[in-house]
């Protein structure tokens with residue numbers, strides 16, 4: 132990890148440091164800390180994302196506000212953007228794009244895209260069957276018809292989407308500023324990855340490139356962006372947009 136800047140540490144503190152949604156209950160020294168301070172979202176069973184309420188359980192990551200910018204970056208490509216800081220582009224997508232959200236968890240990205248781009252065909256995949264059940268519940272609750280697939284990255288995906296979105300695990304267990312106590316409530320398989328947190332993102336880039344997927348939108352920590360952009364470039368992806376935690380790429384045919 133390139134942990135050189137204070138700036139990066141501050142950003143990570145916000146994202147994966149002390150959990151901002153932790154409830155403050157009186158400490159009982161006889162109880163395990165982890166049972167004392169569950170995040171509010173797990174107590175209430177819901178979390179807002181992009182103006183909609185999603186069901187969350189300890190089987191899924193609690194959707195974070197930073198991830199809303201991933202949705203907005205996709206919308207900007209369709210000539211539509213709502214959040215500040217992201218300019219709508221000229222429309223670049225087909226009218227009825229096929230979008231696959233890899234590592235969908237609660238389904239927050241996939242379902243929001245379906246609500247905002249009703250003509251798109253949306254697939255949501257995850258390696259966790261329990262997570263997919265929550266995504267399906269959310270799709271029903273929010274009347275967003277999406278297709279779910281259980282798959283390790285693209286291994287069991289039998290088609291080539293126009294766009295892949297992914298907020299895969301990218302936390303490196305060795306980041307010394309991590310608040311492991313607070314993160315202990317969320318599934319480890321939703322958080323941690325090997326190779327300085329980049330193992331899954333790098334593998335997804337290679338798999339996407341092999342299928343010439345045209346657009347990739349990936350979330351990772353800003354301290355990892357340089358490495359992600361470099362890896363994407365050697366796999367034929369040029370960066371087209373970046374903001375906060377999100378990078379957008381377009382596939383370039385090799386000359």
Ligand SMILES: C[S@@+](CC[C@H](N)C(=O)[O-])C[C@H]1O[C@@H](n2cnc3c(N)ncnc32)[C@H](O)[C@@H]1O
Nearest residue numbers: 192194234235236257258259283284298300321
């Ligand atoms: C960081 S969470 C993101 C959840 C949701 N997309 C969001 O933004 O809130 C990562 C998700 O990736 C899933 N995942 C982990 N390894 C995976 C793999 N190899 N293939 C597919 N999904 C994976 C986890 O189960 C988890 O649901």
